[in-house]
Amino acid sequence: MSGLSRGRRRLLAALGAGAAAVWLARPSARGAPHDAYFRQLQAALRQAGIAAPTLVLDRERLRANIRRVTGHLAGKMALRVVVKSLPCPALLAEAAALAGTRRQMLFSLPQLEAMTKGERDILLGKPLPAAAALAFYRQFSDADFRPERQLQWLADTPERLAQYRELARGQNLHMRLNFEIDVGLHRGGIADIATLRRMLDMVVEEPRLRWAGLMGYDAHVAKIPDLPGLRSQALRHARETYAAFAAAVRAHPAGQAAEPCFNAAGSPTYRLYPGDGPENEVAVGSAMVKPSDFDLPALDDLLPACFIATPVLKALPRFELPYGVERLGELAGGWDANARRGYFIYGGNWQADPASPSGLASSGLYGHSSNQQLLVGSGMQVLAVDDTVFFRPRQSEAVLQQFGDIAVYEGGRIVDSWPVLPATG
Structure with missing residues (x-):
């Protein structure tokens, strides 16, 4: 009986100690x-x-961030401002003026209708349906903006390129095409050199189409788990893939543009491109106002x-x-x-x-x-x-x-x- 009592006392003591430990561990x-x-x-x-x-915008911090972004690039690569990340005409004008760029990346038909004016150089950041492109041309009327030389539609597959070709033929248009390539994100885009060459052949065969460049988005590089070597490996793969596509397009008759647009990166990754590869511009927007998803080591000096x-x-x-x-x-x-x-x-x-x-x-x-x-x-x-x-x-x-x-x-x-x-x- 006494042994049982001692066991109970020990159990009660242990339970009491555990409860006290739990209580002391409560949030302060x-x-x-x-x-x-x-x-x-x-x-x-x-x-x-x-x-x-x-929504309050600190203009002094915005300006400081833009100066830091352009300082990071140090003239080694051009800067294209992402409209969906800074969806305000005055904010976009501020960014363009401070960064000294006319380049913009757009993602929707309403954005396109609002921004195709003046001397802007516009690249679509996602492939739009041919019906959306037709709607744009039907309403477009700004004489100061020339879509055939200032606008790059994004084509991601031979099928979409064929749709744009039929649009150009049916509406008697001349269209510039940038090709989306898959550099590891696997969200779509051209995945192999054979498909790239097939699409370049389609451009050569149609005088209303002109190839203008490549776009390879690498958001996965900053978002995959930070295991030893994994991100650096993903970046290396993205850049090697981009270089292979760029070499293939330069060897093709359609790829002889005088100044091709080789767009890469985004706010989380633009600092990973030193300007020593085929990529000649980066797209940046969110970094200039730095929401919390962009609290990344590469952006530590932005506010x-x-x-x-x-x-x-x-x-x-x-x-x-x-x-x-x-x-x-x-x-x-x-x-x-x-x-x-x-x-x-x-x-x-x-x-x-x-x-x-x-x-x-x-x-x-x-x-x-x-x-x-x-x-x-x-x-x-x-x-x-x-x-x-x-x-x-x-x-x-x-x-x-x-x-x-x-x-x-x-x-x-x-x-x-x-x-x-x-x-x-």
């Missing part, structure tokens, strides 16, 4: 009020009378330049779940000090994460809302009704178009309002 309170940067940004929004969800700002509508003394499950909310707050206060904001459920004040998070228990999202925190944020919460977008494409005009922040004030392009796929 974290968070802080806005730092000086976000306090000033909040004050600027209040001074401007902005009290709804708004976040865009934020979503939204007011606090309700600041609750404690986080409460709805009637019937209130007890669960109390337990959550007792366990995690960072779930003790609740804040309902204007809007929410964006592709973005709370950035300031620090220590805020969405409630997994309460769920998401696009009307009044609940954020929880420790209370160390010292938030009150009408204070501003800042989110950092995960990406710039699409997100920058969700809030109407962009509020431009410079010198401690909101100095301008920039309309955005219509949201498109």
Whole structure:
């Protein structure tokens, strides 16, 4: 009997020690009020009378980022600005002026209709259906823009090239074609030299078509698991594949363009191209405003330049779940000090994460809302009704178009309002 009692005592002691260890391991309170940067940004929004969800662009940071991007390239490769990542005419103009480039990459028919004007040099970043190309030509009327020399349609297969050929014949058009090649992403594009030559033959046989270059996108290089040697191997494969396609096209009669466009890379990978291969331009957009998906070692010297700002509508003394499950909310707050206060904001459920004040998070228990999202925190944020919460977008494409005009922040004030392009796929 005594032995059993000792066993029970040991078990109880072990359980007590385990419970104490679990309790001590519970999350500690974290968070802080806005730092000086976000306090000033909040004050600027209040001074401007902005009290709804708004996309704010820090113009000084934007300019610094563009200068750094062009400094990275150091004239070794040309820069093509990606319109879907900076979907705002004034923002695109700012980037083009500071970077000294006329080159743009577009991804949709509405973008094409909006941007084909003046002296721009345009490359499609994805192959559009021939019906979309026909719609463009039917409405196009800008006499200052010459599609036959300023626009490159993207062809990814012999079948799509044949569709463009029939369009050119039927509408009596002259079309420039850039060929998408697969350098390892496997999202489509020409996968072998034999197909490339077949498509080049089709161009030679049709006087209305002209080959203009190659486009090889390598987003996988930055996104595959960071295992030893895996990313460097993927980059080497991408560049060797590109070089093989470039050599094959240069050896073909159709590939004798005086200045072919050999487009490569994107914001995550543009710094991996030193200009010593056939690639002669890179496409960059998101890096200039640096949403959080671009927090990468190669972009460490760039600063976040865009934020979503939204007011606090309700600041609750404690986080409460709805009637019937209130007890669960109390337990959550007792366990995690960072779930003790609740804040309902204007809007929410964006592709973005709370950035300031620090220590805020969405409630997994309460769920998401696009009307009044609940954020929880420790209370160390010292938030009150009408204070501003800042989110950092995960990406710039699409997100920058969700809030109407962009509020431009410079010198401690909101100095301008920039309309955005219509949201498109």
